[in-house]
Structures are given as structure tokens and as C-alpha cells.
Amino acid sequence: MLIAVNIVDLKKTYLVGEVPIMALNGISFQIKKGECVAIVGESGSGKSTLLHILGTLDSPTSGSVIIDDKNPFSGDDKKMSQFRSQHVGFVFQHNNLLPEFSAIENIMMPALIAGTSAKEAKQRAIELLERVRLTKRGAHFPSQLSGGEQQRVAIARALINNPVLILADEPSGNLDSKNAAIIHELFQEINANLKSTILIVTHNKGFAATLPRQISLRDGQIYSDESCT
Amino acid sequence: MNATFFILYRYLILSWLSKKKYRHGSAVSILIPVLGVAVGVFAFVVVISVMSGFVQNIKLSMLRFEPHIVVSSKIHGEQIPHNPTIESQLKQINSNIISVSPFQKTDVILQAGNKVVIANLQGVDLNQNQQNAKIEKYLNSGTNLTILNQEMPSQNIENSSLFPSVILGIDLMDQLDLRVGDTVTLVSPLFDADPSGLSPTQLPVVVAASLSSGQISFDKKIVLSSIKTANLFLQNSNTILGYNLTMKDPMQAEKIAKIIHLENLKATPWTENNRSLLKALELEHYGMIFVLTMIILVGCFSITISLLLSIRRKSKEMAILRSLGFKQFDLAKLYLWQGFIIGFIGVIIGLVVGFITLYFIHHYRIPFITSSYSSEPLPILVSFQDISIVIFGSLILSMIAAVWPAYEVKNLDVVEILSIRN
Numbered sequence: 100m101l102i103a104v105n106i107v108d109l110k111k112t113y114l115v116g117e118v119p120i121m122a123l124n125g126i127s128f129q130i131k132k133g134e135c136v137a138i139v140g141e142s143g144s145g146k147s148t149l150l151h152i153l154g155t156l157d158s159p160t161s162g163s164v165i166i167d168d169k170n171p172f173s174g175d176d177k178k179m180s181q182f183r184s185q186h187v188g189f190v191f192q193h194n195n196l197l198p199e200f201s202a203i204e205n206i207m208m209p210a211l212i213a214g215t216s217a218k219e220a221k222q223r224a225i226e227l228l229e230r231v232r233l234t235k236r237g238a239h240f241p242s243q244l245s246g247g248e249q250q251r252v253a254i255a256r257a258l259i260n261n262p263v264l265i266l267a268d269e270p271s272g273n274l275d276s277k278n279a280a281i282i283h284e285l286f287q288e289i290n291a292n293l294k295s296t297i298l299i300v301t302h303n304k305g306f307a308a309t310l311p312r313q314i315s316l317r318d319g320q321i322y323s324d325e326s327c328t
Numbered sequence: 329m330n331a332t333f334f335i336l337y338r339y340l341i342l343s344w345l346s347k348k349k350y351r352h353g354s355a356v357s358i359l360i361p362v363l364g365v366a367v368g369v370f371a372f373v374v375v376i377s378v379m380s381g382f383v384q385n386i387k388l389s390m391l392r393f394e395p396h397i398v399v400s401s402k403i404h405g406e407q408i409p410h411n412p413t414i415e416s417q418l419k420q421i422n423s424n425i426i427s428v429s430p431f432q433k434t435d436v437i438l439q440a441g442n443k444v445v446i447a448n449l450q451g452v453d454l455n456q457n458q459q460n461a462k463i464e465k466y467l468n469s470g471t472n473l474t475i476l477n478q479e480m481p482s483q484n485i486e487n488s489s490l491f492p493s494v495i496l497g498i499d500l501m502d503q504l505d506l507r508v509g510d511t512v513t514l515v516s517p518l519f520d521a522d523p524s525g526l527s528p529t530q531l532p533v534v535v536a537a538s539l540s541s542g543q544i545s546f547d548k549k550i551v552l553s554s555i556k557t558a559n560l561f562l563q564n565s566n567t568i569l570g571y572n573l574t575m576k577d578p579m580q581a582e583k584i585a586k587i588i589h590l591e592n593l594k595a596t597p598w599t600e601n602n603r604s605l606l607k608a609l610e611l612e613h614y615g616m617i618f619v620l621t622m623i624i625l626v627g628c629f630s631i632t633i634s635l636l637l638s639i640r641r642k643s644k645e646m647a648i649l650r651s652l653g654f655k656q657f658d659l660a661k662l663y664l665w666q667g668f669i670i671g672f673i674g675v676i677i678g679l680v681v682g683f684i685t686l687y688f689i690h691h692y693r694i695p696f697i698t699s700s701y702s703s704e705p706l707p708i709l710v711s712f713q714d715i716s717i718v719i720f721g722s723l724i725l726s727m728i729a730a731v732w733p734a735y736e737v738k739n740l741d742v743v744e745i746l747s748i749r750n
Contacts, residue, residue: 147747151743151746151747154651156650156651156742156743156746157743176655176656176657177655177657180650180653180654180655180656180658181653181655183651183652183653184652184653185653189651189652191651191746195644195648195651195746196648197645197648197649198645199338199339199645200338204334204338208331208334208649208652209652209653211330211331211334212331212649212652212653212654212658213653217334256652260653
């Protein structure tokens with residue numbers, strides 16, 4: 100099976116004042132294409148840092164990161180941004196939608212940034228709204244949507260450029276159990292139907308247990324890497 | 329539509345059209361810098377146009393009686409023969425020259441009874457209708473310059489013989505307590521030797537008309553006569569002091585004076601005699617442009633402040649855009665464009681309001697403005713050059729005002745913002 104993500108001896112050190120803090124300390128793992136992986140761990144274990152590096156928002160101190168056979172850190176900001184736009188989709192805990200844009204415009208935005216025409220972007224956004232079952236809410240602004248609806252829009256936005264990798268940082272952490280369950284289902288459905296590679300950071304042990312693979316981090320290192328199937 | 333323009337369209341235009349609760353402060357935050365630039369541009373357009381109007385009025389007032397170019401001997405004050413060939417040569421030099429009139433000029437002492445005043449005698453060519461019409465507007469009613477050809481009896485001397493006629497400025501007449509028809513004696517300030525010793529030349533003349541230009545310095549000094557009368561006083565035969573040239577566009581005088589090359593003659597444009605005043609007016613004009621540009625600059629500072637505040641308010645949105653693939657340079661571009669568009673809208677509003685204001689102050693009497701100047705509406709001169717300066721200057725300053733915010737937004741720490749807020 101093809102490899103979507105290959106990480107070798109990944110280290111990330113932050114300087115807090117003069118003191119170096121090692122957020123990731125030699126992490127290595129591979130994720131196959133189409134795999135859906137839960138990243139679990141305590142706060143400060145390095146989950147978000149890992150996600151930011153995989154999303155090219157942050158760069159590693161050392162080690163190698165290969166996504167879809169490409170090294171995203173080989174170029175300047177322009178190349179990294181292009182890579183992020185074409186290969187990665189983000190879903191954050193607090194949906195992080197743009198408040199001044201309607202739901203459909205939020206979904207269109209990554210496509211417009213990638214250079215897709217407005218007409219095509221809108222067409223794709225309408226299809227994705229259907230997929231996340233929000234067809235009638237496209238013209239609504241984020242403030243008019245419920246938390247669960249906002250998160251579904253954020254998922255649709257992450258999918259619009261057909262990225263190789265979807266990174267979700269506690270996507271249901273801010274939702275009630277009913278809406279959280281809808282979001283979990285949606286991720287599993289997307290994984291099953293679109294064969295997207297998904298990495299979900301979660302504190303929800305129940306949800307993590309439903310995913311085929313769990314990587315547990317502790318103090319910047321892999322504590323366990325278990326396949327549940 | 330490009331993502332940058334899509335975002336700009338939403339932030340700067342649609343935010344105004346959307347319902348109030350969806351504006352998220354974008355609409356109001358651009359209103360203040362737009363007004364800042366608009367007020368600066370408005371002030372620039374109105375003040376500089378009124379100033380230019382005043383300067384134009386001063387120049388026109390200077391040119392009311394002043395020849396546009398004077399062609400005279402290279403030796404100061406030297407008489408030259410009146411030569412019609414030179415007149416026609418001068419006319420052919422440039423199509424801008426519309427008339428060439430010979431003139432005589434000298435300082436003179438006027439004596440009436442026991443009153444004596446120093447004045448300026450000007451002998452004018454009575455054949456120059458176009459040129460003379462400018463003066464005739466200011467003569468007392470029903471009079472024209474041809475009266476200077478006539479010899480007249482004095483009204484205040486019984487059985488008087490006929491004397492050459494002159495026209496006096498109204499203030500000069502007041503000083504000498506003269507009325508039209510009275511005799512006045514022209515006395516030369518230079519002394520001539522005659523058998524009885526040294527004595528000044530004297531010529532009694534009759535005041536044929538009065539001249540009231542409204543320019544006191546002129547009306548206090550001017551004595552108009554025919555060239556013949558002036559030469560009679562100067563005891564010259566057929567000489568003149570020079571030629572007065574009138575032009576279609578007096579502002580070209582300096583340029584045209586440079587191309588007049590005649591033997592033993594020099595051409596002096598009107599600007600040379602008024603150089604210090606014109607330089608002062610020019611300096612004032614540039615000083616005013618500088619001050620008004622500073623007002624626009626202050627308006628542009630509000631763009632900087634507004635955009636910096638917008639970065640604080642929208643830092644999360646900017647970080648989201650970066651996570652969606654927006655480049656650092658795209659973010660910088662977004663803010664540079666915002667600066668430019670805010671400046672552009674401000675310039676348009678400032679120009680429109682400025683021109684409307686100019687229309688009103690030029691066409692209507694606004695009591696609290698015009699009362700201190702005159703009863704007429706204010707003079708206006710809209711200069712294409714000045715308006716171009718304000719348009720391009722404002723747009724460039726608006727772009728410069730956005731450079732700092734663009735730099736700040738470019739260097740936003742996306743990870744930190746997303747980590748803190750997420």
C-alpha cells in the first residue's frame with residue numbers, strides 16, 4: 100500500500116526565553132494512504148506540534164517528514180503554502196471559520212487560494228455541503244450556525260481541494276455528545292467513501308477506540324502505536 | 329475571482345451592504361481612514377484652488393496696465409527712433425504677440441497752484457485700439473483716449489489759449505485738487521541750460537479726463553498723454569522709449585522675450601519687474617502644497633492605525649487563511665491593497681465634495697467668506713497639475729501607510745495564534 104506520511108526521527112525544540120523545550124523528541128512512524136489514525140495523549144505531549152508540522156505551519160528542528168512522496172520543507176514560504184493548499188486540509192477544535200464569509204464562501208476559500216475559478220469552487224462547495232448534509236445552510240454566516248454545523252462546514256472546507264492528508268485537532272472537543280457523534284460519523288464516512296488519509300488528535304477515548312489505529316504520545320515521544328483491527 | 333480580491337470585496341464593499349450584525353467592524357474601521365484621507369484631499373483641492381484663484385487675480389491685476397513685454401534700448405532710459413519696420417518685425421516673431429505699441433515714459437513733477445506731486449508721464453500710441461481699450465474702461469464716462477490728440481482751452485484760466493491734453497489718475501487729481509478741464513504744469517526733474525541759466529522744462533497741459541483703475545498705486549502716479557505731447561515735454565522729435573508688446577497668453581512672456589533678438593534692443597517680460605512678488609507667490613504655493621500634503625499624510629496615518637488594529641482584530645482570521653494555503657506575501661498584498669483602496673475611496677470622496685464646494689463658493693456669495701474679501705464670489709483656479717499631485721500623492725501615501733501593517737501581518741506567528749485560540 101502507498102505511504103501518505105513518512106516521519107523519521109522528528110524533533111522539535113522551542114525556546115521559551117533561554118530555555119529549550121523539546122516538544123517532539125525523535126518521533127518516527129508511517130501512515131498509509133487511506134488510513135484513519137487517532138493521535139492521543141495528555142496535554143503537552145506534542146500532539147498539536149506534530150499536527151502543525153505535518154500541516155507545514157511549523158517546521159521541524161530535525162528529522163525527515165515526507166508527505167505524498169514530497170518533502171514539504173524543501174522550499175520557501177511560497178512553496179510550503181502551495182503544498183499546504185494542495186495536500187493538506189485542516190479541521191480545528193473551534194471550527195475557525197471566517198466570520199465575515201457565508202458557509203459556502205468558507206468552503207470555497209481554499210479552492211480560491213489554490214487558484215480554482217470561482218464557478219468551479221462554488222460547484223465543488225455545493226457538492227460538499229450536500230455531503231455534510233448542510234445544503235440549505237450554505238448562505239448562512241457562521242454566527243447563524245450551531246457548533247455542530249460549523250464543524251461540518253469546517254470539514255467540508257478541509258475536503259475541497261481533495262487533499263492527501265486531513266488533519267483534525269480535537270474536532271469534537273467543543274461539542275456536545277450528540278453533535279460529537281455526528282462529526283465522528285462524518286469522519287468515518289469520509290474515510291470510507293473518499294479514501295482520505297485522516298489524522299485526528301482527540302481526547303475522546305471512545306472515538307479513538309473506533310478508529311483503526313491509535314498513536315499515543317507522551318513527552319514528545321511515541322508511547323504506543325496500536326492497530327485496532 | 330482571485331482569493332485576495334474576493335476577501336477585499338467582502339471586507340471593504342460587501343461589509344457595507346450586509347446586514348449590520350454581520351459587519352464585524354470591518355465597515356466602520358474603514359470609514360475612519362477613508363474620511364481621514366477624504367478630509368485631507370478636500371482641504372487640498374479647496375484651499376489650493378482658492379489660493380490659485382487669488383494668485384491669478386493678483387497677476388491679472390498686475391497685467392491690467394503692465395505691458396507683457398517691453399522692448400527698449402539696452403542702455404537704460406536711452407531714447408530710440410520710432411521705426412515702423414521694427415514694429416512689424418516684432419509682430420512677426422511669434423503668433424502669441426497680438427499688438428506692438430510704441431511708448432514714451434518719464435518721471436515728471438506736476439505743479440498745480442502751490443501743490444507739487446511727482447508722477448509718471450506715459451505717452452501712449454493712440455492708434456492701438458485694442459491696447460487702448462484696456463485703459464479706456466477706466467476713464468470717466470464717455471471719454472476715450474483720442475481726446476489726447478486734442479488741444480484744449482483751460483477752464484480755470486480766462487480766455488486761455490489751447491494746451492495739449494492729458495489724463496490723470498483720480499487719486500493724483502485729488503492730491504492736486506484738480507478737476508477735468510483744469511490746467512496743470514508738467515515740470516521736468518532735469519534742468520536745461522538756457523540764456524537765463526539753469527531752469528527745468530515746463531509744459532502746461534489741460535486735464536482732459538480722469539482715470540480710476542481701483543489700483544491706488546497706479547491712480548496716484550499716472551499721467552497719460554499722446555507720444556507727441558510727451559515728446560514735446562521731453563523736447564524730442566520722433567523718438568520713443570520702447571515698444572510695449574501685448575500677448576494672447578501673458579504667461580508665455582518669459583519664453584517669448586528670450587527669442588526676441590534685435591540690435592541694441594532688449595526684451596523685458598513683465599515677470600522680471602515683478603520677480604520678487606511672483607517668487608513669493610510661487611513659494612507660498614509650494615508651501616501650501618506641502619502643508620496640505622501633511623494634512624493628507626495625517627489622514628494616511630489613520631490608515632496605518634486602522635490596519636494595525638484590524639490585524640489585532642483579525643489575527644485569527646489571518647492565521648486561518650495561512651492554514652488554508654495563503655502565502656505570507658498574499659497577506660501582505662491583502663493589506664497593501666486595503667491601504668490603496670481606502671486611499672482611492674478617500675480621494676474620490678474628497679475630490680467630489682471638494683469640487684462641489686468649489687462650485688458653490690465660485691458661483692454663490694457666501695457671506696462669512698466673501699465679506700472679508702470683496703462682495704464678489706471667491707476667485708477659483710483649478711489646476712490640473714495640482715489635482716494630479718493630490719491624486720497621485722494621496723494614493724502613494726496610502727500605499728506607504730499600509731506598508732507597516734503589511735509587514736506586521738506577513739510576520740504573524742500562525743502557530744502561536746492557532747495554539748492560543750484553538
